[in-house]
Each structure stands twice: as structure tokens, then as C-alpha cells.
Amino acid sequence: MEEESTKKTGQNLGIAALITAIITFVFAVIPCVGLMAIIPGIIAIVLASVGLSHAARTDSPRGILIAGLIIGIVATMISFSQVFVAGKIAQKADKWPDVIEDVVLDVKKDVLEDLEDANISIKIENGDETVEISTSVNKKELVETLEELEGEEDSTDMDTLEQE
């Protein structure tokens, strides 16, 4: 009689553990309430463990208890992982100012690079008269012009020296 009652207790614990574990699992996956699911998860594990010890003593079936224990452990792990998820997001939020600074620096660099190769055109209109000034600040062109000018200067110097 007493053994039957212990068997029933084990089975009831198994049912309670399984139900708690299933509910915990569903809530653990929802990020809003996932962290709170740690508590029922631990309760499910405790219930299943107590039920298993009862079942070991009375040789009663353990299927529900093992299912409850496994689902409970997985649910608690998922729920606990939410702590890391929250931590990671918070860390990411802290890094945002640095990221924005990097973006501003990148944009500045791009603008300066673009300006190096820019073509500037100024057009002035006064009645019928129109004056247009076009210039290029292409870095390559400027370097070429500078080299040409230096070359001309060198040849002029050589001619002067030869004449002397």
C-alpha cells in the first residue's frame, strides 16, 4: 500500500516536472520573459530529480521524469543564455559612439580623397559677357605639371650654364 503511494508520488512529480518544463521551454524562447523562466526551469529540474530518486527506490517507470528533466535542463540553459544575449546587446550599445566616430572619420577621408581629384569650374556672367574659369585639381595632373615645370627649369639652368 505504502509502495503504491510512493509510486503515485513519483508519477505525480513527473507530471508536474514535465508540465513545468514545457511551459518554461515556451517562455524561455521569448526574449521579453526569457530571463524569468530560469526560476520555473530550476523548479522543473528539482521536481524531476526528486521524482527520479523516488522512482529508483520503487522501480516505477521513469519516462515522464527523464523527459521532464531533459526539457527542464534545456529550457533553463536557453533561459540562462538570455543573460549573455542582454550582455552582448548592452556591450554593443556602449560601442556605438566609437562606431559613429569611425564612420565620421571614414566620410572625412572619402571627402578629402574626392576633393583631391576634383574639377572646379567658375562661371561669371555680366550681361552679355561671360567669363569661365576651369581648373582641375587632379592630383596626378598636378604632379605631371610640376614634373614638367621642374624639367623645363632644369633645362633652362643647363642652357644658362652652357652659355657661361
Place this chain on the structure above:
Amino acid sequence: MVRFVKKPYVIVNIVLAGVIVMIMIYSAIFSPDEDEYPVVCIHEKITGEPCVSCGLSHSFSLILRGRLNEAYSWNVYGMRVFLFFSLQLIMRVFFSFCYIKFIDTRKQLIMMDIIGSVLLFLISFRQFFIYIFQYC
């Protein structure tokens, strides 16, 4: 009938159906227009960033009131999760009935229930899983 209600499978089904009904009652009691939901997003409190499940209570309340477009705007996945709970409620009643009615096919019935429920769960909560595991 009482003999069958004492079976573990039927007890689990009854309790789970009760939990789902409680979720529905919770969604029906709290009005989405007054915004007085007792459950707040812990994630948002910690990080200051809304998570993928924010607005789910609002969405459930609006679905129950038939305002589907508004529900969709509160949470994109609200409809999917609500359908999961609704289908689960039907499944708990259906499988319990079948368990009592067809005694010879109980094992197959339980296996079908487990496989069906797991698949349904994975499909409905897919985005939540992705959200959690992208940071892990």
C-alpha cells in the same frame, strides 16, 4: 471517464490547455488602448533596446479583438505565435479525445503529438531562436 482523466498524458494536456486559456484571458482582459500590461520586457529594461518579442501582449490583445493590421504593426511575429497557441489548444483537446477513444493507437498518437508540436513550435518561434542564438 474519470479513470482516463487520471492518465498522465490527459493530465498534461488538461493543464497545458488551461495555461493557454489563461494566456487568452490575459490578452482579453488587458486593453491594448490603455497600455497597462503588467509584464514588461526585461530585455528592454537592461539594454534599452526593444527585442524581437516586444509588443507581443499588445499584438495578442489586438488579434483577439479582430484588429489584425494593428496587431501586425505591434509585433510582426505576433500572429504566428498566437496561431501556435490556438492550434495547441485545439490539439490538446483533440489528442486527449483520441487518447480516450482509441486505446490501441495510444503510442502512435503520443509520438504524432510530440513530433507535430515540436515542428509547430520551431516554425512559430523560429525568429526568436535566431535572435537568441545570433548573440551566443
